[in-house]
Amino acid sequence: MPATSTGAPGPGRLPLPLVEEGRHAARICNACRYCEGLCPVFPAIERRLDFGERDLRYLANLCHDCGACLDACQYAPPHPFGVDVPRTLAALRRASYRTYAWPAAPGGLFERSGLALLLGAAAAPLLFALALGLLAGGDVFLAPHRDEQGAFYQVMPHTAMVGVFGVLTALAAAALLVGLRRCWRDFGSSAGAAPDRGALWQAARDVVTLRHLGDGDPDGRAVRRWWHHCTFYGFLLCFAATSVAAVYHNVLGWPAPYPLSSVPVLLGSIGGAGLLVGPAGLLWMKLRRPPERQDRAQLGMDLVLLALLFETSLTGLLLLAARESAAMGVLLGVHLGAVAGLFLLLPYGKFVHGLYRVCALVRCALEAK
Amino acid sequence: MDPGRTYDVLVAGGGNAALCAALTARSAGASVLLLESAPRHFRGGNSRHTRNLRCMHDGPAHPLTGSYRAEEYWQDLLDVTGGRTNETLARMVIAGTAGCRDWMTAHGVRFQPSLGGALHLSHTNAFFLGGGKALINAYYRAAARLGVEVEYDAEVRDLDIADGRFRGASVARDGRAEAVRARTLVAASGGFQANLDWLRDAWGAAADNFLIRGTPYDTGRVLRALMDRGARTTGDPTQCHAVAIDGRAPRFDGGIVTRVDCIPLGIVVNARAERFHDEGEDLWPKRYAIWGRLVARQPGQTAFVVFDARARGLFIPPMLPPVEAPSIRALASELGLEPAALERTVAAYNAAVRPGAFDHTQLDTCSTAGLTPPKSHWARRLDRPPFCAYPLRPGITFTYLGVAVDERARIIWQDGKPADNLFAAGEIMAGNILGQGYLAGLGMSIGTVFGRKAGEEAARRARN
Numbered sequence: 001m002p003a004t005s006t007g008a009p010g011p012g013r014l015p016l017p018l019v020e021e022g023r024h025a026a027r028i029c030n031a032c033r034y035c036e037g038l039c040p041v042f043p044a045i046e047r048r049l050d051f052g053e054r055d056l057r058y059l060a061n062l063c064h065d066c067g068a069c070l071d072a073c074q075y076a077p078p079h080p081f082g083v084d085v086p087r088t089l090a091a092l093r094r095a096s097y098r099t100y101a102w103p104a105a106p107g108g109l110f111e112r113s114g115l116a117l118l119l120g121a122a123a124a125p126l127l128f129a130l131a132l133g134l135l136a137g138g139d140v141f142l143a144p145h146r147d148e149q150g151a152f153y154q155v156m157p158h159t160a161m162v163g164v165f166g167v168l169t170a171l172a173a174a175a176l177l178v179g180l181r182r183c184w185r186d187f188g189s190s191a192g193a194a195p196d197r198g199a200l201w202q203a204a205r206d207v208v209t210l211r212h213l214g215d216g217d218p219d220g221r222a223v224r225r226w227w228h229h230c231t232f233y234g235f236l237l238c239f240a241a242t243s244v245a246a247v248y249h250n251v252l253g254w255p256a257p258y259p260l261s262s263v264p265v266l267l268g269s270i271g272g273a274g275l276l277v278g279p280a281g282l283l284w285m286k287l288r289r290p291p292e293r294q295d296r297a298q299l300g301m302d303l304v305l306l307a308l309l310f311e312t313s314l315t316g317l318l319l320l321a322a323r324e325s326a327a328m329g330v331l332l333g334v335h336l337g338a339v340a341g342l343f344l345l346l347p348y349g350k351f352v353h354g355l356y357r358v359c360a361l362v363r364c365a366l367e368a369k
Numbered sequence: 370m371d372p373g374r375t376y377d378v379l380v381a382g383g384g385n386a387a388l389c390a391a392l393t394a395r396s397a398g399a400s401v402l403l404l405e406s407a408p409r410h411f412r413g414g415n416s417r418h419t420r421n422l423r424c425m426h427d428g429p430a431h432p433l434t435g436s437y438r439a440e441e442y443w444q445d446l447l448d449v450t451g452g453r454t455n456e457t458l459a460r461m462v463i464a465g466t467a468g469c470r471d472w473m474t475a476h477g478v479r480f481q482p483s484l485g486g487a488l489h490l491s492h493t494n495a496f497f498l499g500g501g502k503a504l505i506n507a508y509y510r511a512a513a514r515l516g517v518e519v520e521y522d523a524e525v526r527d528l529d530i531a532d533g534r535f536r537g538a539s540v541a542r543d544g545r546a547e548a549v550r551a552r553t554l555v556a557a558s559g560g561f562q563a564n565l566d567w568l569r570d571a572w573g574a575a576a577d578n579f580l581i582r583g584t585p586y587d588t589g590r591v592l593r594a595l596m597d598r599g600a601r602t603t604g605d606p607t608q609c610h611a612v613a614i615d616g617r618a619p620r621f622d623g624g625i626v627t628r629v630d631c632i633p634l635g636i637v638v639n640a641r642a643e644r645f646h647d648e649g650e651d652l653w654p655k656r657y658a659i660w661g662r663l664v665a666r667q668p669g670q671t672a673f674v675v676f677d678a679r680a681r682g683l684f685i686p687p688m689l690p691p692v693e694a695p696s697i698r699a700l701a702s703e704l705g706l707e708p709a710a711l712e713r714t715v716a717a718y719n720a721a722v723r724p725g726a727f728d729h730t731q732l733d734t735c736s737t738a739g740l741t742p743p744k745s746h747w748a749r750r751l752d753r754p755p756f757c758a759y760p761l762r763p764g765i766t767f768t769y770l771g772v773a774v775d776e777r778a779r780i781i782w783q784d785g786k787p788a789d790n791l792f793a794a795g796e797i798m799a800g801n802i803l804g805q806g807y808l809a810g811l812g813m814s815i816g817t818v819f820g821r822k823a824g825e826e827a828a829r830r831a832r833n
Contacts, residue, residue, distance in 0.1 A: 031626035031688045034420050034500030037481030046485060049682055071506055072499030074417050074624055078410050081626075081688075 014053050014095050022056040025088050028075055035069045039212050040364050058187035060092035061360040064213045067293050090298045097352055102178035109348040113300030120308050120341035128337025129330055132156055141329035150255040155329045168343045175347035180355045188359045191366045199365035206361045227281030234274020241268035257323055275313035279306035305350035308342045370520045372547055376402045377831035379551035381525040381591050382558035384414030386795025388508035389820025390555040395515045397828035403517055406524035407586040413505035414559050415583040418624045420501055421494040423810035424466040432480040435492035439463050453804030461776055465818030477507030486685050489654055494810040528594045535791045552831040553790040555823045560768035560796045561589025571607045578670035582764040585621040592797050595772050601781045604769035604800020610807050611661025615687050616760030626688040629759045633747045634683055635676030636718055639667040642710035649746035658807045665763040672761040673704055678753040683729050691757035700756045719750045771800035778823035790830050792823035
């Protein structure tokens with residue numbers, strides 16, 4: 001049965017020419033069907049007769065942008081039908097991010113990659129380091145530190161660190177959760193059935209294996225999947241490192257820094273390596289795409305998140321390497337500033353694709369049954 | 370392309386058969402120049418629009434289900450051609466399809482199970498993952514790896530043939546004519562269905578209302594040159610394969626998305642708003658290929674399929690939405706038909722519909738009584754608005770006329786002797802096997818088997 005389609009407005013309206021472009025492509029794909037075996041986007045199109053804004057946002061967030069369908073498309077530009085599914089869905093995806101963003105005002109950063117990069121990757125680390133230096137005083141900030149426990153907290157008191165990052169984390173988490181909820185209400189729950197265990201299990205497997213990332217790619221560019229794995233699992237390992245360190249500090253009473261062989265340092269180092277290699281690899285692949293796959297509007301947004309992750313990891317590893325030197329204070333400030341910039345921008349950049357992709361995969365698993 | 374050089378093999382064409390020939394000849398050690406008349410973006414001829422190839426197989430073999438034995442394949446071919454086929458060549462193609470999937474896979478082609486709208490082909494046809502353009506792209510990548518020289522925007526305009534021997538070709542490139550020399554030729558440049566003048570010769574003024582479903586680059590120039598030089602022809606010169614497509618489709622290259630598949634669910638009327646053929650004669654996969662010719666015989670080569678809200682969701686929708694109206698009268702106005710005439714036709718049809726159990730997936734019991742022409746199946750009253758229609762025109766897929774070849778893919782001269790160093794593969798010689806009719810996926814089978822054969826023979830001839 002065709003899935004129900006509604007043109008009912010979701011949280012916001014998409015620009016009309018973009019909706020028309022999406023509908024044009026979806027109708028052609030629905031009539032052609034040659035790409036049916038490439039990824040779940042095309043079977044999802046085939047389950048529909050009409051393509052309202054919700055459907056388009058769903059399809060856009062289901063697309064992993066592997067490009068195989070453009071390579072295979074007999075109607076790709078310069079054919080007069082001009083079908084470029086990856087580019088059209090990328091534009092719809094960006095518009096959907098803006099639509100789900102909360103609060104709306106910083107959502108403007110989705111389209112202003114230069115500004116986002118300036119704020120997150122440059123201003124935040126510099127200002128944070130500057131503020132830390134002023135507050136800690138030059139004697140402490142610029143002094144060499146032996147590998148003694150609690151050295152970090154001489155530069156920035158533990159309560160201040162917890163306070164600042166507690167607030168930042170809460171803000172980011174709140175904004176991400178509101179976005180997730182808006183997305184799910186837009187095209188997730190409209191499937192008409194609550195997600196059951198089977199659908200959730202299927203979606204979870206698709207997420208952890210990135211099954212559709214690179215599938216159907218004619219040149220075996222599934223290598224992109226491995227760069228993404230490095231990034232994704234690197235991020236999770238760094239998150240785990242911080243969580244273990246929090247337990248060490250608050251439950252066991254062991255203040256940082258920790259020895260090189262300790263669990264938080266090992267997790268953070270491996271994760272940090274992933275966050276250097278993964279984003280670098282993803283960016284490299286984006287830059288060497290063939291001309292017809294270059295999408296400048298998308299590249300800007302991708303670049304911001306990749307740069308922030310790379311910078312966070314790089315400064316963290318430098319801090320680890322130089323934590324006994326006089327540079328520790330500056331590096332700590334820059335690293336914490338980078339983390340702060342990353343957190344602040346998480347809800348207003350490419351990071352959200354992960355959450356909305358999960359919604360789309362759950363919906364897909366539900367309606368494919 | 371190096372005018373100072375003599376290539377072992379010159380391949381005229383850039384679709385499936387041309388690439389199969391080029392890859393095979395190059396693998397055998399020959400130097401190969403492939404001339405594609407289209408620009409790079411439109412390379413691949415009509416292979417770009419294909420999606421599967423018909424394969425014999427004795428048991429389930431990915432992506433094929435069940436079995437499809439050589440004899441069954443041959444019977445199917447005999448049925449559709451009414452015997453207008455060369456049995457030796459046909460059996461050679463059929464046998465060749467058993468092994469070609471491995472070769473295709475080795476050259477980058479990937480397969481997938483039968484597409485959703487084509488499950489009836491799951492045991493006979495192997496579908497290409499991503500369709501024909503994905504296949505073509507894979508072959509061009511393989512050609513680059515192997516060192517086949519490829520030129521785009523390079524049309525072979527004439528052939529240099531002396532005493533029955535091919536010596537070279539005249540090529541139009543960047544608006545200039547250039548000569549290129551080669552020891553052998555593989556002609557794999559398709560039929561002439563995009564040549565409007567030639568179509569007019571065969572069909573008269575009606576041809577002006579035909580739409581060409583595929584590439585605009587199949588002008589038949591190499592076919593004409595071979596005919597002019599004395600090649601024997603085969604296949605019906607006045608026939609082409611045509612289906613009914615959306616009349617709003619572009620003149621060329623609309624491909625599969627302009628196909629209209631809802632004829633069994635409605636009625637079809639001509640410009641006088643009169644019905645002219647049984648829309649429910651048989652299952653659609655067995656009948657869709659006749660509707661191009663049926664529409665071509667109507668005034669202005671146009672017709673309209675009219676259906677109502679009941680048909681929604683029961684067929685694969687073409688890319689353009691149907692014309693829609695709240696009443697038959699209003700629909701007629703939208704279509705430019707005489708409203709009273711269409712109302713009369715629909716009323717007569719509605720009155721003739723007999724009760725039955727509707728099932729669009731099989732020959733059901735819904736038919737008309739006392740109506741001429743009848744509608745034998747899927748006849749339901751047209752009374753639930755909105756009323757919808759697609760304008761129809763004949764959409765030409767391919768032509769049958771080609772050059773005769775032998776089992777070594779050598780072109781045969783009018784005196785019956787095979788040519789020494791001229792070979793043909795693909796649509797330009799498909800008429801040897803498919804003299805008339807249509808069998809889904811057969812064109813790609815002929816192109817693949819004869820492409821490889823022509824490449825092998827040309828390489829051997831050039832290097833001896």
